[in-house]
Amino acid sequence: GQNIDQPTEMTATEGAIVQINCTYQTSGFNGLFWYQQHAGEAPTFLSYNVLDGLEEKGRFSSFLSRSKGYSYLLLKELQMKDSASYLCASGGANNLFFGTGTRLTVIP
Amino acid sequence: GAVVSQHPSWVICKSGTSVKIECRSLDFQATTMFWYRQFPKQSLMLMATSNEGSKATYEQGVEKDKFLINHASLTLSTLTVTSAHPEDSSFYICSTTGETQYFGPGTRLLVL
Numbered sequence: 001g002q003n004i005d006q007p008t009e010m011t012a013t014e015g016a017i018v019q020i021n022c023t024y025q026t027s028g029f030n031g032l033f034w035y036q037q038h039a040g041e042a043p044t045f046l047s048y049n050v051l052d053g054l055e056e057k058g059r060f061s062s063f064l065s066r067s068k069g070y071s072y073l074l075l076k077e078l079q080m081k082d083s084a085s086y087l088c089a090s091g092g093a094n095n096l097f098f099g100t101g102t103r104l105t106v107i108p
Numbered sequence: 109g110a111v112v113s114q115h116p117s118w119v120i121c122k123s124g125t126s127v128k129i130e131c132r133s134l135d136f137q138a139t140t141m142f143w144y145r146q147f148p149k150q151s152l153m154l155m156a157t158s159n160e161g162s163k164a165t166y167e168q169g170v171e172k173d174k175f176l177i178n179h180a181s182l183t184l185s186t187l188t189v190t191s192a193h194p195e196d197s198s199f200y201i202c203s204t205t206g207e208t209q210y211f212g213p214g215t216r217l218l219v220l
Contacts, residue, residue: 033208040199040214040216041214042201042211042212042213042214043152043201044211045210048207087151087152094140096142096154098151099151100150100151103149
């Protein structure tokens with residue numbers, strides 16, 4: 001079966017760092033994806049991890065531990081525009097399974 | 109990444125009517141496209157995989173006779189919601205696949 005868990009909501013302060021965790025149990029794992037979705041808009045791709053370790057891309061970094069079925073998205077120097085839902089998804093490009101998303105609110 | 113468009117961006121219709129949503133891959137040929145549905149405050153749920161030149165593959169629980177998918181060319185897939193009812197009101201999003209999935213801007217459907 002497929003199962004992805006992430007916190008429903010998080011709040012963080014502008015300029016701070018926030019870590020959004022994701023645990024997954026999926027069959028046929030081909031990678032772990034993170035997407036950002038602003039309210040009323042479609043998701044946009046943030047990152048992809050297929051090997052263990054940390055992938056850094058500007059203010060956003062994503063970590064994967066395949067043995068633990070665990071990933072996190074790290075957002076640094078938070079900006080107000082980072083308020084959005086962050087979706088964790090596992091699988092491959094042709095077979096993505098999405099978590100329910102974490103709604104992040106950035107406050108001044 | 110790939111550029112995907114959807115039309116219309118939003119639509120309001122009466123119960124019992126049919127609505128067609130178009131998904132276009134603007135900058136590359138897509139043999140496979142995906143259709144998702146997203147209810148408020150919920151995640152994306154895959155409805156079906158659209159395959160160019162062949163029948164779509166529907167996920168469990170999705171009525172293939174209600175949600176008609178046509179993928180007649182490498183740049184266009186359409187989703188027709190037939191005999192729409194208020195419970196079909198949702199955000200419908202398509203995507204194409206490359207090294208990841210690239211999503212269209214979505215179509216918000218409201219059935220009165």
